[in-house]
Amino acid sequence: MNRVLLAAFLARAEVRSALVGLAIGLVLALVLPSLPGVGSGLALRTLTVCAIYALAAAGVGVLYGRLGLVSIMQIGLVAVGGWATLRIYHATHLPFEVVMVLAALVTAAVGVIVGLPALRLSGLSLAIVTLMVAGALEVLVTYAGFPNGGDGFLGRVSGGTLAVIMPRPALGQSDDEFFRYVGVVVVVVLVLLRWLLMVRPGRTWAAIRQGEAGAVSLGINTVAHRLLALAVTSAVTGVAGALLAASSGILDPTSFKAQQSVLLFATVLIGGAFSLLGAVLGGLFFYGLPQLLNTVGLDGNLVFVVLGLGLVQAVTTAPAGIAGQLGALWRRLRPPRPPRPSRPSRPSREVTV
């Protein structure tokens, strides 16, 4: 019986695609550092940060793609996650994994508190309010800075004292190991997110996006489910903040400007908001593209122009983004699957009269 259930589970197209994604993700995470050309230095560090931002992008993508909610404050939440990580570490010196989970919880709480009022109104209000939060968080982060081992609530060292750097997790000391560490964490979080989208909450979210009136008539508490989504995606974003804090042990307020949040949102829509592949592409665009432009000697600010135009294009003509277009290409190239030979238990769909 169990085997039959398992077979039925594996036969679902979404499960198969998720498993393929899981396998590819794990292989990439473990093998990429040993490839020649990638295996050391700037390229690997860039890819590490790209993978981290893929988590923040996944948060944006799930909110927009699955619930139709626009959140333009995710980089601010990454900063919150990073701040909480450094603060908790310097106060307790707990192992990084524990700190990361705690920081995710803190970020989830912040995301929910901020989004709660706007959720009661239309999607446009949430977009407006989150943009305001992005602006306010940028200033707060610049004002408060990031904890670096000092006293007091803000934890900033002053005077001649040296800043204390949070050490990397025990399992990821070198650049290679840290990339694998980040890769595994990212894949695990994305798998959890994918699983959540396939079970009841995810289906409820999809129902709300498809038609709110229908969802309400089924007795779904739409505000509660949106809050859950906001909490989950904020927690995921908090994990991204924690990993970012771990990668260098210290954070700089200038990397968390409000325009970065807008940029991240653009990359998610360009990459594709309806799949987690889109989120990974979004992370690559968000952090990899400016680095690439710098490497070839172009001004990194041009990335705003490119991605801004891409966002307009994505909204007007390609709602599923690059991931959607890749999926369509794959479906066109794949040889048509022969029909299953025997399906006796299924009643035929065509009704002959």
Add this chain to the structure above:
Amino acid sequence: MNLLPFVVAGLVIGSVYALSGVGVLVLYRTTGVLNFAHGAVGGLAALLVWQTVELRLQPAVAIALGIAAGAAVALLFGLVAGPYLARVDQLRKAIATLGLALVLLGVMLFVWNDKARTIRLETSRISFDVGGARVNVTQLVCLGLALLVVVGTLLALRYTSMGTSMRALASDRELAAVVGTNVRLVENTAWATSGAIAGVSGILLADQTRLEPAFLTFLIIPVLAAVVIGRFVSLWLTLVGGLAIGVGQSLVSAWPTVSAFSTAVPFVVATVVILVATRRRVVTVGVVRA
């Protein structure tokens, strides 16, 4: 502590927020597009004024050029993206303007980098004393212009044929088209008008605060808060909202202990307004269709 200078400064900044908000509101009501790029358009206009004055152009000509550039950029976006945007829902229309904001910000950072500059309008050199606060002519212009634009827009919407068409579009786009309104013409007028207003307010804000691309781009935040206070419909309430936010920010920044939080004022005010003004949203079949 004498708070009067802070109140005056707040009223002035607030009136420019309101002025800018009128541009956002007119465009939103006419085309359904909530323009997140409004601040960026203003920033571009202000930087063009700075650049042309540096090139020894007459300040008056430079300002006219800046305002025209603001109108041209907004009109261009309306011309190119408008037809596509008419087919998508309001949220996506707003998102598309985020793309425009990014493009303009990128262009500004690419051409002028992110150094903080200042422009001093001629009118800022003439100032006088009002009860212990220095007031210059630019600040009077800000206050006067905001009032003038609110009243002028109300009258134009009420009494001109273009205004009537705009109200028709705001009420029902499809019906307006059915009864023979030239929808594209009206929408393009709205884009150009709001772009010109964005240019004016951008130049004034750059004079009153600082000329920095990202800063001016994100001045859309208090402007949006003013529009939220106006409940996306009322010009007068938008004016009141803009003034309230300006004074609020200015007063918060007067106390050193909380001055860092002055940029959170628009968020707090807008959240409170959203909470207070919330009527439970009626879920209709229209929501499904949208």
